[in-house]
Amino acid sequence: MKALLILLLAFLAVAGNVYAQQHASSFKVIPLGVKGGLDEGNLSAYMLAVEGTEQYVCLDAGTVYDGIQKAVDNGLFKQPAIAVLKNSIKGYLISHPHLDHVAGLIMNSPADTAKNIYGTTATINALQKHYFSWESWANFGDAGEKPMLKKYHYVTLGPQVSTALGNTGMSVKAFTLSHSTPYESTAFLINSSENYLLYLGDTGADTVEHSTNLNVLWQAVSPLIKAGQLKAIFIEVSFDNEQPEKLLFGHLTPRLLMSEMSRLAGLCAVENLQKVPVVITHVKPSERGDALIRQELQNENNLRLKLVFPKQAELLQF
Amino acid sequence: MKALLILLLAFLAVAGNVYAQQHASSFKVIPLGVKGGLDEGNLSAYMLAVEGTEQYVCLDAGTVYDGIQKAVDNGLFKQPAIAVLKNSIKGYLISHPHLDHVAGLIMNSPADTAKNIYGTTATINALQKHYFSWESWANFGDAGEKPMLKKYHYVTLGPQVSTALGNTGMSVKAFTLSHSTPYESTAFLINSSENYLLYLGDTGADTVEHSTNLNVLWQAVSPLIKAGQLKAIFIEVSFDNEQPEKLLFGHLTPRLLMSEMSRLAGLCAVENLQKVPVVITHVKPSERGDALIRQELQNENNLRLKLVFPKQAELLQF
Secondary structure (H helix, E strand, O other): OHHHHHHHHHHHHHHHHHHHHHOOOOEEEEEEEOEOOOOOOOEOEEEEEEOOOOOEEEEOOOOOHHHHHHHHHOOOOOOOHHHHHHHOEEEEEOOOOOHHHHHHHHHHHHHOOOEEEEEOHHHHHHHHHHHOOOOOOOOOEOOOOOOOOOOEEEEEOOEOOOEEEOOOOEEEEEEEEEOOOOOEEEEEEEEEOOEEEEEEOOOOOHHHHOOOHHHHHHHHHHHHHHOOOEEEEEEEOOOOOOOOHHHOOOOOOHHHHHHHHHHHHHHHOHHHHOOOOEEEEOEOOOOOOHHHHHHHHHHOOOOOOOEEOOOOOOOEEO | OHHHHHHHHHHHHHHHHHHHHHOOOOEEEEEEEOEOOOOOOOEOEEEEEEOOOOOEEEEEEOOOHHHHHHHHHOOOOOOOHHHHHHHOEEEEEOOOOOHHHHHHHHHHHHHOOOEEEEEOHHHHHHHHHHHOOOOOOOOOEOOOOOOOOOOEEEEEOOEOOOEEEOOOOEEEEEEEEEOOOOOEEEEEEEEEOOEEEEEEOOOOOHHHHOOOHHHHHHHHHHHHHHOOOEEEEEEEOOOOOOOOHHHOOOOOOHHHHHHHHHHHHHHHOHHHHOOOOEEEEOEOOOOOOHHHHHHHHHHOOOOOOOEEOOOOOOOEEO
């Protein structure tokens, strides 16, 4: 009986190990802010690193310090918040220049260390023109209005060109998104060895935006989904289904998200898409209540996707 | 004996009433954010109303929603945060266009109601050019880039001209401040019947800025201090005394504040200035610790001023 028990424990240990290896996470994400408006201390920003490393990039930067401080309070970092800001974030990827995606980067710049800011030409031009412009903030960049303090080096991302993310073991490809035509936003496809993670900035649906941008993106990532290499999709749902189409301002609703996911499932097969966690970002606080969006997403989840609702300063692993 | 007790109680009641009338507060202030950087959920913004009313102006607007939510949590408002934003704030006074003084206003604009934004020509121009500019945010103003959504009406404040603050029973005079020459900031002298409150945006010391702006302001308010009509001074101390002069960027230290207060005391007599609460704003979080600034202020308070250290969402009455 005792021998049987030992054998059983040994089997469980081996099986557990095999399971852990098969399901070892590739990326870790610490959301510094998850909301799409109003709450200044909780706006879009996601620290992303290869699992087992402490070299993060920050995907958008709406809220930085406040999120780091809460992550420190939650035990995710052992250093003080300012040290995490300085040492653990190696660069910023900015999807578009709306204030709720850049405010934390701008306002933390005096305390920050030298690092790269990655974005499309349009994003980097707007950062120089509107934020690091002396009238609104000291110019901590290495381009734009003089004098330039040159703490941040701008790295322009060409469309769908792979660019190394310095000191992180990751690289990125940028895809254009429509965010209330003619304004654009960006999706970042992050790569580390055989693993990928997709982060979309604000985006409207192709049908509403009269665009093919999401279709192009779905075509590009569907082979990765089929191959089991895409570990997560971060995508926005800003408004509930009651929001009139003409007041969407380049954003998605639960219905529009599910319609886009159906198109993606059509390219990669639904059983493959079901394995990819879909992380819902940028929910806008509203008088109808944030919970409504979550409810609508669950009601309309006929594809049985793995929906994830991120929380500020709570670790995600993919 | 019983008659004596009743007489004593009656005397105390009358005396208490007289004291309350003499010391009845004129203004109430709810700090929505008190810090001078980093912490995105706690940046300069102060709701101000005449005591007994609920018609506030917001002095600067670094953090708005997050501060209102905390004030609701503290029982200062009975309505939900969005309703307070919409109904209780009747206008915004912006001292200068640096992001940590306007981020809350910009980001809350989609949920806000129609109201006035008050500022100098330089401030209003920068709001139009850099924030409500479509590239960085939808234009909710009634001037600047087209299309204009016209939720906010800009009211330009001429130097030292009295301007009514609509629907609040208050008026304002603006005074120019130096904030790292050539950049300017503004002091607001708020008036309601015989009572005044002075709020300074970011400012350097006249000696460091090679300016006479603070001298002009002290000359203007010293008669009000002598007359007991100035109920409070809100003034910044961003850095501790160790900060090198060339890295002050148009801000004050405890030593520089006390030097300016000595000049003011010279104009109005120190015993009059001692009656005016001096509210310390815009302390920048630093690795040396925010407590250091407080300690230095207390150490250098030879004038024995009534220093007040505001806390987010905690009511002040003057």
